Amino acid sequence: MLTAAMCGLGHGQAVAQSLNVSDQGDLMRQIKSAYSDGRFSEFSRLAQQLPDNHLFTPYIEIWRFRFFIKGQEKQSPDDVVVWRSEEVLPLLNRYPATWPTEQLRRDWLQQLARAGQWDLYRQQRTELKYRPDQGVECADLYLSAYQGQVNKPALNKVVSSEKRLARTCRTLLKTLYYRDIIQAADLDRHVLHLVADKQVSAATQFVDEMSDTAWGRGIDTRALSNAVDNPDKALKQAKSSGTDLIVATAIARKAIADPAEAAALVQGQYAQRLSESTSRWLWAHIGHRAALLWQPEASKYFSKSSPEAMSGEQMEWRTRAALLQENWPLVLQTIDEMPQELKDNRAWQYWRGRALTATGKTVEARQEWIRAANSFSFYGKLANEELGTTVTAPLKPQPLTQQELERARKNPGLQRALALYDAGLRMDGFWEFNLQIAQMKDRELLAAAAWAERNQLYDRAIAAADKTEAEHDLALRYLTPFRDNLKAKAQEVGLDESWVYGLIRQESRFLTIARSGVGASGLMQVMPATAQYVAKKIGLAGFKNSDITNIDTNLTLGTNYLRMVYDQHGQSPVLASAGYNAGPGRPSAWKRRLGEGRVVEGALFTELIPFDETRDYVKNVMSNTVAYSLLLNNSSTPLKQRLGMIQGSN
Incomplete structure (x- = not known):
């Protein structure tokens, strides 16, 4: 995927050709390593080798500033540090719309909030281009408290956190305690x-x-x-x-x-x-x-x-406990007692509609489903089906013009993201790309998605296409790379191609080098032990674990394993998807919790899955499957029918 983007410049200036594209990527990796390890002398020596006004220059200069500031802070560890405007503003203004700039502004905003410098805080807060992190969210709460307002749901979210809070959040709680607000x-x-x-x-x-x-x-x-x-x-x-x-x-x-x-x-x-x-x-x-x-x-x-x-999570499980009993009046009560942010979640809009129907309030139920209806989400599709609406592919947008595509190609932020990916700095490229598309309109998003697809940044292409609000390109939202290979593998084991595509979209976003935190690899995120088991089972001669990321091998192992899990669970795509993610034995344990003779619909079973990751995984895989079926076959079995019924066991 190495491209000429590595040599592009943020301001269109020529780059010295002393280093070729590959060398610049290697150099940037070394610079990032020196920065991360705190080796300033090595960082400075390496940074001098990078051409002036390079795509990576914003990163180098902001990292250099952070080295300088870190040295100052070590000299006064107990002081409340607030960077001076004359120190930080030139950097922020010189390198707008880059990810290091966004991070620098976030950190400065938190300092300003802790110091109570509210005029400057308000001014800089409007400059953030990406959604705030936890620290900035707490800084916003600080400002609200200063103005005599308390956002109780947001504050409850901070208090209910199960992980160590950002420093600004911890300081916020202390301040509010001193003021008797909490x-x-x-x-x-x-x-x-x-x-x-x-x-x-x-x-x-x-x-x-x-x-x-x-x-x-x-x-x-x-x-x-x-x-x-x-x-x-x-x-x-x-x-x-x-x-x-x-x-x-x-x-x-x-x-x-x-x-x-x-x-x-x-x-x-x-x-x-x-x-x-x-x-x-x-x-x-x-x-x-x-x-x-x-x-x-x-x-x-x-x-x-x-x-x-x-906490918000406890409120949601309170509703799920009522769903488990199919106690519809209690489902309605528990949803009605949620804060508005939770009530606006499509999941609870859908189940509130179901509860209203079960209690005879059909008109109100339809209004709830109208609010929830959406062509792309799991519960949006189910709400549409409750309304009697068949989910169809959206109208294709007008083809992108050469001018629109050229603007995307020349966008310095997108070029920088690609260069970071090419340099092997995937997470930096990930955040740089996300920042660039954060405030794009639909046509810009579609152009960015098309550009990313052409550069094999499949996960970022999907991310851009997913953000459109009015013009939707199904083929960009639901990419189909490796089509010939994947279709053949799915047919060999008798699996629905749309389901396999839906699962891979959720597993790896089509990144062939994707590797999870637990060691799963490749398109279908196959674990080494699973790969060895499946390879032996299907007689894949000469298999080595190093072969897992090979596209053909990964698809062979992944589709065969998915078929095994599918058959193990009575050919239920819900149970098989859950088993593929959480382990093949887990769905059987959940069925035993239901008890012998109990039968529940697939949507209810999915909502009760106790692991957040697996619950969301199953929803996304099944929703993706409908979309891929529309894309590949121009029709689809309704989602509710695909989910089927789940029978308990002893």
């Missing part, structure tokens, strides 16, 4: 979310950072850690001593393995030791853990809590 119970709740997810280090660090507050001084971090590691011992000791938070931490940890035991502790011997707010949090947590295990008692546990005590 209470000790809210800080307790944040720590409980962390320890429930076994983020002990993040929890103790947060408490240590709050040690200058009355709340922080009252917490023994060693006892907190012990309650996570040995909850039984902590509870035994807590009979005579220990705080509300320590007791709750121990019970929260026990709830993960046995929600019923935790419930007995909350309403039994420790009932008098827990504050009302802590009890409500524990009941939400116990309900959540029970719902993940598909236990019918989950709704009862949730009923002892309140929406104010729940």
Whole structure:
């Protein structure tokens, strides 16, 4: 994929030809390595070899600035650092619309918020081109609080975080606590979310950072850690001593393995030791853990809590617990008690429509489905089907003009993204491309997608095409590279080509070198152990694990394995897709949780999948399958019919 983009310039100036394209890519990799490792002398030496005004110059100059600033900050580690405008603004203005610039502005915005420099903050906030990260979101909350406004749903999202918060978010919570906008119970709740997810280090660090507050001084971090590691011992000791938070931490940890035991502790011997707010949090947590295990008692546990005590995730599982029972009045109630941001999710619009129908409110149900209807999403398709609308391919947009394509080809940001990919800096290229398309209109997006496809950046082509709002090109949203090979492999094992394409689009976005965090590789993300098993099973002679990323080999192994999982699960594409992602034994375990004789529709089963990744995976694969069928066959079996019915087992 090495192209002349490596030699392109942001301002159209000629580049010195002392280094060829490949050499420049190698050099940039070395520069990035030196920067990441903090080797400033090596960084400077290598950076001098890059031609002036190169596509990579914004990266070099901003990394150089960060080296300089890091040295200053080390000299005054306890000071509140705020970069001076005269230091940072020239860089931001000189290199607009590049990913390092966006990151630099994000960091500066957080500094400005922590220092209360609101006029400059407001000015720079409008310059962000990409969606804010967690730190900037908390900086926005800072500004709202300064103006006397509190965004409670957004603040609840911060408090409910199960991972270490960005520094600005942690500072925000301390500031709001000092101002009595949030209470000790809210800080307790944040720590409980962390320890429930076994983020002990993040929890103790947060408490240590709050040690200058009355709340922080009252917490023994060693006892907190012990309650996570040995909850039984902590509870035994807590009979005579220990705080509300320590007791709750121990019970929260026990709830993960046995929600019923935790419930007995909350309403039994420790009932008098827990504050009302802590009890409500524990009941939400116990309900959540029970719902993940598909236990019918989950709704009862949730009923002892309140929406104010729940995280967004807990509210969603409260609804799923009601769906498990097919208790439609309760489904309706739990969705209605969600914050607006969750209620606007197409999943809950669809299920609210189903609940309204089940309770005899068909007119309101149709209004809900009209809101949810969409040609591309899982629940958008299901809503369309409930309305009696057949999902069809969108009208093809007018062909892109040469002028539109040429603008995309000459876009310096897109050229820079491609050059980064060519240099082997895939994540830098990924974010650079995303920034460039963030504020594009439909025609620009289609041109960027077409350009990316021609340069074999298939995942970015899909990302650009997915963003269009009015003009949609199905062939760009649902690319079909390697068509002849894939079609032949699917036919050999008797699989629907549309389903295989739908799965690969979700697995790898057609990146042949894609590698997951757990070691899966290639187009169909095949694990080494799985590859060895399938190769032996089908008699693939001479197979080596190094062959996995070969396109033909990967498709052979992936389609054969998918067929095995498909047959293992009664030729249900829902169960097979789930098994391909989560492991072939998992769907069988979930069917046992349903119980023998219970039959539920595929959409409901999919919504109950306890792993977020697998749940979204199945939705996307099945939705993709419909789109690919429309693209390849000009017709499709309705999604609801494809999902079928899932039968429980013993």
